[in-house]
Amino acid sequence: MSVEAGAQAPVIEIRGLRKTFRDFWFRPVAEAVNGIDLTVERGDVFGLLGPNGSGKSTTIKMVLGLLAPTAGSVKLFGLSPRARAARARLGYLPELSYLHPFLTARETVMYYAGLSNLDRKTAKARTAELLEQVGLAENANRPVGGFSKGMARRVAFASALVSHPELLILDEPTSGLDPIGTREVKELIGRLAADGLTILVTSHQLFDMQDVCSRVAILSHGKVVGSGRVADIVAAAADKRHALEDYFVARLGAGQEGAK
Amino acid sequence: MKDSFILAWRALVRGHVLALLLVATALAHAFLPKLIRSDGTAEGWREMFVRAVPGAAYAFIAVTILACACGFFAQERERFRLSLTVVRPVSAFGVACGKWLALCAVAATALAFSGLLTACRLADAPRCLHHYAPRLPSTAVCAREALAAYLADPQTPESVKQAPRSAVLSLLTNKELDRYDVVRPKTAIDWPFDAALAAKGQEVIVRVRFATQFERRAPFEGQLTFGPYSAPVKHSTQSVLDIPLAEGTTNAAPAGAATVDLHFANTSGETVMLRPRRDLEILTPADSFRGNLVRAGLQMFAAIALLAAFGLFLSASVSRPVALFTATVAVLVALMAPSVVAQFPDEMDTKFTERFGLAVSRLICGLTSTVGEASPLSDLATDTCIEWSALVRGLLVNVLALPAAFLAGCAVVVRRKPLANNT
C-alpha cells in the first residue's frame, strides 16, 4: 500500500518544518529552520539556495531523518524518513565527505553497496562502473585516507550512487572544489537528471546552480524567502547570465525588509 | 550486519589492534616466565605460570577490547560517518552486532594464540579433576530451620525476634557456611556425597583442607570409607591433604540411592573438627589439561564479549572519553561489588543509605555473577576441571543474553540520538 501511495506522492514533501537547536539546559541557541514548506516532484533538480548558516544542511538532515524536527513534518515518497523503504530509495552526499581512512576507494563503495543490500556480484560490477565514471579507476585500491578533498568527494559521490537511488540529496557538492572540479560535478548532475533522477541540491554558489537546477527555493534565516522555476526566473530577468543571483539578492533584501 | 562486521574487522586489523594484541601476547609468553619465582616444584611453577602469563595476556586483551569498543561508535559519530551508515536501509541492531562480532573475533584470535602458546609450554601438565562438595541441604534451608528454632525458643532475646528477617537469615546463612562438624575420639561421622561418585572402577580422592587459623595440626588419624572404597588417614603437616581411596571393601553402593555417605572413623585420641561446606571435597579425574584450557579460554572469551557489548553501548550513548571513564568505573565497581556484599553480611543496623548501596552491589553481583563466579585462571592453575554446566551458563548469559540487551540498547540510542553535528 505504501509503495502504491509512494508512486503518486511527491518525492519530498515538507510542511511547516522547524528546528530549534537547544543547549544542555534546553535553552534555545539557534532557530536554524523556521517554518518552511517545500515540495520536490519526481524529476526535479531542486536547488535549496541560501547564504551560509541559513539552515540548508539542517533541513537536509531532517529530510534524512538524522535530526528530529521541532515541529512540522517531512515525507519522503509519502513515507516517514525513518522508514526503511524510504531510506532504500535515496542516496546522500554529505557536506564534508568523511570516509573511513583505512578503506580503499573500492572497499568504501562496496561497503555502502552492501549496506544497501546489493548482492556481491552486482555490487562489484556497479562499483567498478562508478569508479570509472568518477575517474578513480586507477586509484581504486589506494586507501582513501591519502586522498585529496576532490578525490574524497568523488568517492562519496560514487557511494551515494551505488544503490541506484531514485532521489539524490547533495549537500554543497561543489564547495571547496576548483573550477574544473565544479564543472565536472555540474556535468554529472546534468547527466543524472537526464537519466530521470530526482535531485535535491544545496549551495551558496548561485552562479553554478543556474544551469543545473530546474526549480529553486531561496532560504534565509531558516525561512523560504522566494521560490520558483528557474526558467521563469530567467525569463523575467534583465541580465540572463546572472538571473539567479539577481533574484537571490532581490528576495534576500525583501526577506530582510519583511523581517524588520 | 555482514558489512558492518567487515568494516569493524578492517578497522581493528588495519588499525593494528590485532597485531598489537598478538605481539603483546607473544612478548608475555616470551619474557614473563623468566620472572617467575616459584617454590621449586613443578606444580608450583605451573600454577605461577598460568596465573602470570596467560593471565597477563587475558587482562591486556580485555582492556584493549574494552577501550576499542568505547571508541567505536563515538568516533563514527564524531566524524559524521555513522550518519552515512544509518541513512542506508540497515537495522541499527545489525550494525551494532557487526561491530560486536568483529571485536569478539579479534579477542578470540588473540585468546586462541595465547592458549596455543600455553598448551605448547605446558604439554606435560596432568589431568584436571572434578570437584564435588558434600550434598548437604542448601544453606538457605538450614538458615530458615535455624531461624524457626530461634523464634520458637522462649530464651531467645526479644531484640533478635524483632530484627529484620532478611538480616537474620543472611547472618544464619553465613554461620551455616562456617559450621564445624566435631568428631570426638573413637567416634565416627557420615557426610553424604553424590552416589554416582561411588561407582566402581573410578579413581576417588578425598581432599581435606586445613586452612583456617583455628585448625590444629594435631593427629588426624582414622579410616575413610566411601561405598566400595576406603583408605586409612594419617595426617602429617600439609595444609591440603589428598587421600586417594582404593577399592577393597565389600559394601557396594546401595542401588537407587541419591547419595552415598563418606564415613570417617576417628581412631586417634584427639577431636577432629572440619567445616563440611568448606574443608571437604571428593575429587575424580576429569579430562586433559588441554580440555580444561579450552574451557578456561571460553570463559575468558565470555567475559570479554560482555565487556565489548558494554563498551559499544557506552560509545553509542556518549563520547569516547566519557565512555572510557564510565567503563573503567563500572568495571571497578563490578570487581568490588562481591567483596562489598561479602563484608556486610548482616543488615541488622544499617541505615537507609547503606542498604541502598548494598542493594546496588547485590544487583551488580547478580548481573555479573556468571563472570564473577568463574575463575578460569585459578581453576586452570589448580587443575580444577571447569564444569560444562557452569561454562554453558556463562556463555548463555555473557555471550548471548547480556550482549543482546546491550546491543539492543545501542540500536535504540543510535536511532534516537541526533546524529548530525555542526557541519
Ligand SMILES: Nc1ncnc2c1ncn2[C@@H]1O[C@H](COP(=O)(O)OP(=O)(O)O)[C@@H](O)[C@H]1O
Ligand atoms: N548542532 C547544532 N547546534 C547548534 N546550532 C546549530 C547546529 N547545527 C547548526 N546550527 C546552527 O543552525 C544554523 C543553520 O545551520 P546550517 O543548516 O548548517 O546552515 P547552512 O547549511 O545553510 O550553512 C546556523 O546558525 C548554525 O550555527
Ligand SMILES: [Mg+2]
Ligand atoms: Mg551547510
